[in-house]
Amino acid sequence: MIPSERRVLELVRRHGAISRARLSPLAQVTPSTLTRVAGSLLTLGLVREGARHNDGRKGVPEQLLELDPQGAMTYGLSIGYNHLHLMALDFTGRIILDRVEPTRSDDPQVVVTHARSMLAAHRPVAERYARVLGLGIALPGAFTEGGRRRLPVPGIEQWGTLDITRQFAAISNLPIYHDNDANAAALAEALFNRDLSADGFAYVYLTNGVGGALVEGGRVRQGHNGNAGEFGMCFPRNRSRPSAEDFAIFLAEHGHGDGSTATLDSLAPPETLVDQWVERAGRQLARLLDTLIWVMDPAQFVIGGTLPLDVRRKLAAVLQDAPLESLENGLSRPAIHASSLNGPVALGAASLPLSQFLP
Numbered sequence: 447m448i449p450s451e452r453r454v455l456e457l458v459r460r461h462g463a464i465s466r467a468r469l470s471p472l473a474q475v476t477p478s479t480l481t482r483v484a485g486s487l488l489t490l491g492l493v494r495e496g497a498r499h500n501d502g503r504k505g506v507p508e509q510l511l512e513l514d515p516q517g518a519m520t521y522g523l524s525i526g527y528n529h530l531h532l533m534a535l536d537f538t539g540r541i542i543l544d545r546v547e548p549t550r551s552d553d554p555q556v557v558v559t560h561a562r563s564m565l566a567a568h569r570p571v572a573e574r575y576a577r578v579l580g581l582g583i584a585l586p587g588a589f590t591e592g593g594r595r596r597l598p599v600p601g602i603e604q605w606g607t608l609d610i611t612r613q614f615a616a617i618s619n620l621p622i623y624h625d626n627d628a629n630a631a632a633l634a635e636a637l638f639n640r641d642l643s644a645d646g647f648a649y650v651y652l653t654n655g656v657g658g659a660l661v662e663g664g665r666v667r668q669g670h671n672g673n674a675g676e677f678g679m680c681f682p683r684n685r686s687r688p689s690a691e692d693f694a695i696f697l698a699e700h701g702h703g704d705g706s707t708a709t710l711d712s713l714a715p716p717e718t719l720v721d722q723w724v725e726r727a728g729r730q731l732a733r734l735l736d737t738l739i740w741v742m743d744p745a746q747f748v749i750g751g752t753l754p755l756d757v758r759r760k761l762a763a764v765l766q767d768a769p770l771e772s773l774e775n776g777l778s779r780p781a782i783h784a785s786s787l788n789g790p791v792a793l794g795a796a797s798l799p800l801s802q803f804l805p
Contacts, residue, residue, distance in 0.1 A: 447490075450475055454483050455492060455513075456804045459538075463496045463510040484511060491576045492517040492537065513538045518803070519575040521620070522796025523561055524627065524789075525585035527601045527654060528708070530557065532564050533792040534571055535800065539638065543571050544789065554604050554613065562617040580621035582798030583610055584630035584791050586655065588679075589672040600683070601654065623798040628657030628675070629666050630794030631750055631787075636661045637797050639787055643745040648738045648780070649675070650731065652751035652758070654691040654707060656681045660742060665801075677734055688727035688761070690753040696723050710754055720757060728764030735765055739772040739780065750785040758784035 447455070454473050458464060461472075470480040487493040494514040515536040524531040526549075534543035547564065549557055565581075572578050587599040587606065599606065610624045625633075628651035635642060635649060651657035658677035660667040667674040681687035686696075690707045698705035702715040735747055747765065749758045762784040773779055787793070 450479065450483050451486055452804060454480070455487060458493055458511055458513055459804060463512040465508050465510055467508065469511065487511075490517070515540065516575055518577045518579050519572060520579045520582065520796045520799040521565065521572075522582040522584070522630075522792050522794070522798065523564075524630070524792040524795055525557060525561075525583065525602070525605075526791075527552075527586075530561060530564060531789060531792040532561075532568070533789060533796045534568070535793075535796045536575065537800075539797070539800070541793070543568055544792075552602055552604065554608055558613050558617060561614070565618060578620055579803050580623055580799030581614060581618055582630070582795035583614055583622065583624035584627050584795040584798075585610075585624075586627050586653075586657070588626065588676050599655070621799065621802075623802060625666075625672070625795075625798060626657065627651065627653070627791045629659045629668075629672070630798065631790035632659030632661050632675075632748075632794070633666050633797050633801060634787060634790040634794035635748055635750065635785060636664050636666070637801075638793065639748075639785065641783065642748065643781075645745040646742070647746035647748050648735075648742055648744040649748045649750060650677055650734070652689050652749065652753040654689065654752075655683070656687055656689050657751075660744075680734060681730065686726065686730075688730045690751060693723055693727070693753060693757065707752055710752070720760065724757060724760045724764060728761055728768060731761060732765060732768040732770060735768070735780075736770045736772050739770065739777050743777070744780045746781045746783055748783045748785050750787070750790055755784060755786060 454469060457469060457472050466480055466484060470477050473480060491514055493511050495509040496512040498509050515538045518537040520535050522533045529546055529548050532545045533541060536542050549560060585605060586602065611622045614622045631651050632649040646662040649659045649661060656678040659675040686692055690710060694703060694707045694710055695705045697703045697713060697715050700719055703709050703713050738744060749761055762782045765782045
């Protein structure tokens with residue numbers, strides 16, 4: 447597609463059903479150019495004409511343009527510590543496939559073979575769509591070598607030496623896109639969480655480790671190696687840290703659970719015990735938030751991850767009232783959110799091809 451077609455397509459995605467009269471100034475093209483571009487997108491099957499809209503002017507009401515759900519689809523695969531999460535989206539971002547399966551091994555070749563069988567089993571889903579934009583892959587870990595390689599992560603160390611694109615290109619003829627889990631989850635927040643500001647937000651992802659991302663203008667900032675927002679480096683693994691794994695271990699030390707993050711949602715620890723951990727983790731996150739206010743000045747600070755939602759909400763409440771040095775110097779506290787988005791890593795992975803297709 448040419449740039450004007452991509453720009454119009456992105457505007458239709460962002461605004462929903464919209465008239466040509468409104469699209470023309472937004473896209474900064476003449477009405478005649480807009481007519482030509484819209485015609486091209488209709489021919490490609492990427493948009494369709496929806497309901498008619500009466501804007502008060504005389505004549506026949508104009509038909510609105512909207513994305514055609516059948517125009518394209520994407521796959522996303524989240525590689526977890528003990529599971530694979532496959533998701534597919536239609537062109538409007540609606541989830542059309544959502545499947546989680548436990549993995550039998552942490553060996554990358556076994557995992558890739560498992561992923562191939564999952565994709566093959568759900569191939570009929572793709573046959574209903576005009577095109578498949580690609581397969582997005584998300585897994586934990588920071589990058590090195592200009593984003594080509596991953597640093598080893600405890601539990602999935604073997605992935606650190608592999609070329610992710612090459613591994614999955616061997617099992618699929620689709621374009622392959624990959625990112626780490628926190629960046630993918632942040633992309634999902636940017637695209638699907640309507641409560642977040644387009645001005646930008648900082649995202650912290652609390653799971654076995656601590657990850658993060660910086661979002662500006664609806665885009666995840668990558669940095670030179672793809673590690674912008676890699677907050678986990680601020681919280682070494684050999685110390686207490688505000689992660690779901692740390693919370694699980696803390697509860698186990700006090701007689702609740704086995705220290706595994708997989709069982710966190712089934713536990714019912716005393717509120718006072720949870721508050722004790724939240725108070726300490728909140729102080730750690732407050733230092734991070736203070737730094738981000740100086741460096742990024744985000745409109746919002748979002749807490750996501752596999753840490754239970756009620757615990758993340760408690761952390762958000764702590765951060766909302768935490769004393770911060772930046773505020774004493776006249777800066778503003780961003781709005782604090784505990785994300786309730788389901789399956790954000792797989793959702794973000796499935797959004798990677800879409801974000802590359804659209805400007």
